[in-house]
Amino acid sequence: MLDVAHHVLAASSSPQQFIINFGAVAYGLAAIGPGIGIGLIFGHGVEAMARQPEARGLIQSNMYIGFALTEALALIGIVVPFIFHAAG
Amino acid sequence: MAGDVAALAAVKCTEINSHVFSSTHCGYPAPGYGQGSNTYEFIPFFRIGGFAFTKPMLLTLVAMVVVVWFFWAAFAKPKLVPRGVQNIGELGITFVRDQILRPMMGKRGDGYLPFLVALFFFIWVMNLMEIIPVAQFPPMSQIAFPAALMLMVYGTYTYLGIKHQGLGGYFRNMIPKDVPVGILVILAPVEILQYVLVRPFTLAVRLFANMFAGHLLLLIFTLATWYLLSLSVGLLFSATSFILTIVITAFEMLIQALQAFIFTILTAQYIGGSLEAGH
Numbered sequence: 001m002l003d004v005a006h007h008v009l010a011a012s013s014s015p016q017q018f019i020i021n022f023g024a025v026a027y028g029l030a031a032i033g034p035g036i037g038i039g040l041i042f043g044h045g046v047e048a049m050a051r052q053p054e055a056r057g058l059i060q061s062n063m064y065i066g067f068a069l070t071e072a073l074a075l076i077g078i079v080v081p082f083i084f085h086a087a088g
Numbered sequence: 089m090a091g092d093v094a095a096l097a098a099v100k101c102t103e104i105n106s107h108v109f110s111s112t113h114c115g116y117p118a119p120g121y122g123q124g125s126n127t128y129e130f131i132p133f134f135r136i137g138g139f140a141f142t143k144p145m146l147l148t149l150v151a152m153v154v155v156v157w158f159f160w161a162a163f164a165k166p167k168l169v170p171r172g173v174q175n176i177g178e179l180g181i182t183f184v185r186d187q188i189l190r191p192m193m194g195k196r197g198d199g200y201l202p203f204l205v206a207l208f209f210f211i212w213v214m215n216l217m218e219i220i221p222v223a224q225f226p227p228m229s230q231i232a233f234p235a236a237l238m239l240m241v242y243g244t245y246t247y248l249g250i251k252h253q254g255l256g257g258y259f260r261n262m263i264p265k266d267v268p269v270g271i272l273v274i275l276a277p278v279e280i281l282q283y284v285l286v287r288p289f290t291l292a293v294r295l296f297a298n299m300f301a302g303h304l305l306l307l308i309f310t311l312a313t314w315y316l317l318s319l320s321v322g323l324l325f326s327a328t329s330f331i332l333t334i335v336i337t338a339f340e341m342l343i344q345a346l347q348a349f350i351f352t353i354l355t356a357q358y359i360g361g362s363l364e365a366g367h
Contacts, residue, residue: 057192060191061191061192064350064353064357068290068354068357069282069286071294072290075297078297079293
């Protein structure tokens with residue numbers, strides 16, 4: 001982790017540039033969790049639909065509620081670099 | 089070395105001669121926001137006072153005209169046995185009804201079919217602008233366009249929620265029942281925040297972020313095809329970029345339809361949730 005910060009700092013010409021560059025790294029980290037989460041939701045959703053095709057509507061609507069909630073984290077992550085950009 | 093730098097400084101880098109592997113070593117800044125190149129801002133076609141008319145606005149108008157024209161052609165004179173364009177139109181409407189509206193809202197929500205059909209096809213055509221030659225810009229990659237759609241959806245489901253459940257009931261139904269008080273203290277703010285802030289925010293930003301990233305991805309590989317082109321090892325990189333441009337164009341076609349689908353299905357979900365009390 002510190003190693004990444006070191007490389008980003010070396011590649012940046014100014015502290016402000018560092019914050020902008022590090023924002024991209026931060027988003028990469030922020031996308032790991034939601035990525036796993038969305039995979040779990042749709043994986044289990046499809047599995048449940050395969051087991052009980054008649055419950056498709058109910059499973060699908062709950063799947064999309066969970067998907068929207070999980071992806072919210074990744075979407076908040078995409079905004080954070082812009083906030084730091086404005087502050088930096 | 090100093091002579092090389094001086095010689096390089098004498099070469100004027102233009103869009104035509106910028107090949108990274110050629111003797112001029114000319115390269116352009118990467119596409120994106122700021123730092124020499126701004127991909128998402130356009131020179132206005134014309135101005136009326138403080139209002140500047142730019143390419144994304146033109147594309148939005150074109151998308152609107154295309155959708156209106158298509159459904160007008162399909163359903164202006166509907167026949168019992170559909171022919172030609174009406175077939176495709178009915179296919180589209182049946183898709184939205186059976187895949188989006190019915191699973192999310194049931195038969196009760198059939199009154200919202202026109203809204204959802206319009207939303208789905210408008211977003212899809214807007215997104216398709218990303219890969220249509222000459223247009224080649226998704227207007228949804230500017231946050232204002234999805235935000236406007238989001239305000240429409242947000243207003244609709246808040247209004248319907250208050251209308252069907254009452255002002256107090258609407259907020260009371262956001263909070264799950266039969267929860268211990270200790271957990272409720274944490275859960276209630278999170279749930280209320282989800283309705284009034286997280287839902288509209290994610291609805292707009294999801295569409296924006298996907299189209300923004302997709303356009304950037306396409307642009308990076310398209311530009312790399314040109315910048316890396318020269319009679320050296322760069323030819324290999326250039327060819328790879330060219331193949332990836334085509335692969336990613338196909339991938340983006342999937343994403344465009346998927347984002348229109350997800351936006352519409354979540355809209356149906358939120359409106360359906362407002363029509364009945366509780367989760």
